[in-house]
Amino acid sequence: MDFSFDVIAHNLPYLLAAARWTLLISVAGMAISIVLGVLLCAARLSSNLALASFARFYISFFRGVPLLVQLLMFFYMLPYVGLDLPAIAAAILATGMCSAAYTAEILRGALQAIPKGQAEAAEALGIPSLALWRRILVPQAIRLGLPSLVNELILLVKVSSLASVVGIAELTRVSQNITGETYRPLEIYVAAAGIYFVINFVLSRFGRMAEKRLQIG
Template structure:
């Protein structure tokens, strides 16, 4: 089979359209995971044993079950309990909740590197716990954990391909559909791989720029 760049050029607009949904899944998923991760992290290091145990169970469960199984569970289980969400919403929820377990651990590690004196000083000044987290702890944890959070976002871009199993037209699903029509898997999957590389390379460079900027501030 002769390699044809023309096949790639003709189908690149469709692959880029699929890449848009890949980005939607990934960026929305990481946003949800950061929000949930903050609360799970707070519970994980809470003085209350019940909260610590609940957070530990959450983290163990979502880290121990493959994301593909979680996607299928969310897609098929939610309608059974009265939550008939669109496939895209179910996939974002599954990806976000799974990633939140990893983000919580990233933030916990970052928080442990913050000097305890800051918390003690805030408590001595009478700063409420919510303000302590919102103004002091979370901003520093996000800053310290930024490299790991960028890596988590890049990972989400790659694992978002699993959403194809519930019918979402992201990049991998589009590549599969085009391959079924053109019978040119080599060209199409190489093009899809190139698009994934460009997305992740761009995200990694943006992450490095953000790190350098934060170091200068």
């Protein structure tokens, strides 16, 4: 059986349509990850023992349990607590909450690279803690941690394929469906791999542009 580009051309529109769900899960999950990651990082570094302990447990749990298990857990558990979310919402929430554990550690490492004198000077000037974090620490931590945050987003694009287990027609799931109909797995999976590559290549290039603009490294 010869490799057929006609098979790719015929099914490419379906694969591209499915890639929109892949991007939605990844980008929305990353947005949740950054917001929650900042809060977890602040809690992790807090002098409040209860907050710090909760953050450590959260980070350990979500880094220690496979994302596939977390996706299934969220999908089947949320209705029991009165949250009847669509599968796509459950997938985004699970992905974002899992990624937040890694984002929190990325930001914590970046914060440790910021000279302590900045925080001490802000405290001496009477700047409130919330303003210190919002205006001084978080912007610098995101700038310093940008390369790792871009890598995390690229990772989310790849692991978004796990959302297929809860019935979401993202790129991998649609590739499997088309393969079952056409019996042409090589062409379909080569096309899917190409789409994943293009998405991640574009993200990495935007990341490099942002790094150069912010003069990182």
